Amino acid sequence: MAFEVLLRDGLTGRIAIRNHGAALENLPGTWELTLDGRITAAGKFLTGRVEPDTEKELLLGVEVPATYPGEKIFLQVTIGAQQTSLLLPVYMHKPFPRPQEQYTTGVRADAAQAIISGGKLAAVITANGMRELRFRGEHLLASPPRLMLWQHDAGVNADVAALELDRIRISADRFGSDGTAVECHALALPRRMDLDELEFTQRFEPLTSGAIRYETEFIVPDSFTGVPRLGVEFALPSALKFAGYCHPESGMSQVAPEVPAEMEFAQFRTENGDGLLIAAAGRGAMLQVLPYLEYDLLDTASPRQDGRSYLTIDCRNCCNGQIGSGRFRMVLIFAPLTGGEDAALKARSLRFF
Numbered sequence: 325m326a327f328e329v330l331l332r333d334g335l336t337g338r339i340a341i342r343n344h345g346a347a348l349e350n351l352p353g354t355w356e357l358t359l360d361g362r363i364t365a366a367g368k369f370l371t372g373r374v375e376p377d378t379e380k381e382l383l384l385g386v387e388v389p390a391t392y393p394g395e396k397i398f399l400q401v402t403i404g405a406q407q408t409s410l411l412l413p414v415y416m417h418k419p420f421p422r423p424q425e426q427y428t429t430g431v432r433a434d435a436a437q438a439i440i441s442g443g444k445l446a447a448v449i450t451a452n453g454m455r456e457l458r459f460r461g462e463h464l465l466a467s468p469p470r471l472m473l474w475q476h477d478a479g480v481n482a483d484v485a486a487l488e489l490d491r492i493r494i495s496a497d498r499f500g501s502d503g504t505a506v507e508c509h510a511l512a513l514p515r516r517m518d519l520d521e522l523e524f525t526q527r528f529e530p531l532t533s534g535a536i537r538y539e540t541e542f543i544v545p546d547s548f549t550g551v552p553r554l555g556v557e558f559a560l561p562s563a564l565k566f567a568g569y570c571h572p573e574s575g576m577s578q579v580a581p582e583v584p585a586e587m588e589f590a591q592f593r594t595e596n597g598d599g600l601l602i603a604a605a606g607r608g609a610m611l612q613v614l615p616y617l618e619y620d621l622l623d624t625a626s627p628r629q630d631g632r633s634y635l636t637i638d639c640r641n642c643c644n645g646q647i648g649s650g651r652f653r654m655v656l657i658f659a660p661l662t663g664g665e666d667a668a669l670k671a672r673s674l675r676f677f
Contacts, residue, residue, distance in 0.1 A: 327374070329401050329408040335415060335640070336650030337386025339401060340379050341371055348374040353403040355384050357412075360395050371403060383650055390418040390606070393675075416539075416606040416655040417675045419531075429530040433501035440506060443534035445660050449506045451499035453526050454538070457600075459660035464600045466559040466632050469538075470494070471512060471524045475552035478642050484550045487514045494524070505529035512548075520545035535659035535674055537605065542639060542652045549648050553584075555610070555638030562632045564592035564599050570668060572608050580613035580633070584641050587611040589671035592633065597663045602637070603671035605655035610638035 326345035332338040357365040397412040438449045448456040474489040498509035512522040523543035542554045586608040593599035639654035
């Protein structure tokens with residue numbers, strides 16, 4: 325085989341052509357996205373010249389769809405007479421239709437903010453994202469989710485360092501509702517105005533199962549290639565001090581991941597067993613938990629720890645390899661927990677609603 329096609333990033337449709345023989349000229353290629361053998365999308369591209377014994381990456385215009393459990397997504401890439409079939413990851417399970425609503429759900433929106441509810445779970449959404457999340461009037465978040473691109477212990481190249489990610493400005497530029505969900509769009513603005521902006525979209529949808537689906541989308545331009553992470557960060561109230569984390573391979577653990585680790589779901593409870601469930605709606609998300617520190621303006625060297633947990637949940641970070649340009653998506657589900665409710669059973673059932 326003179327060359328082979330490799331999958332570099334299944335979320336964005338990034339492939340690589342590895343040439344083992346003579347130089348490849350600018351060859352035409354085609355791609356098809358199939359769901360259980362059904363073609364759902366297709367496109368064309370040119371390889372450009374690929375020198376001998378080298379590898380070239382191409383970003384195809386592939387949008388990975390949500391799927392029902394058990395469905396397989398394949399990217400069929402054809403270059404010349406050679407066809408390659410690549411299995412893509414599931415970023416979100418498609419919800420099954422429900423015969424009737426179990427809980428009252430709805431969206432009330434005006435130009436400034438929206439309130440969405442799934443039963444007794446309610447969230448206040450503004451142009452900057454989810455300002456509040458409450459269950460039966462009790463706060464489940466101490467601070468709202470916000471865009472996180474920086475990682476203190478991650479080395480970055482000079483181009484990324486020039487972005488000054490720890491000081492980057494996030495500008496909200498679109499906010500609206502179609503009556504079933506609320507969407508916020510923002511731009512991460514680099515200090516050098518000749519660089520492109522990174523786009524960050526949040527979508528909040530109330531579910532009839534009494535939960536809220538939280539979808540994030542990051543559109544990364546070339547100028548942001550190599551950022552340490554694409555994720556959100558927020559804090560939990562100090563009352564939610566009993567935690568558990570379920571990893572796809574190792575199972576349940578009460579040990580908080582101090583470095584980013586893949587999780588299927590996480591639970592945070594009060595002494596009486598009530599609390600918050602955060603579940604991945606498809607592929608696992610990368611979770612990191614650190615103590616929430618507050619800094620005195622007059623004494624920044626001695627932070628105070630007040631018992632709250634500080635969470636970062638990543639769609640992608642540098643632990644998975646370098647982040648390139650393209651479109652990345654992550655879907656989480658926020659749901660309340662009451663008493664002795666089984667978090668694992670609830671997390672896995674919510675994926676399909």
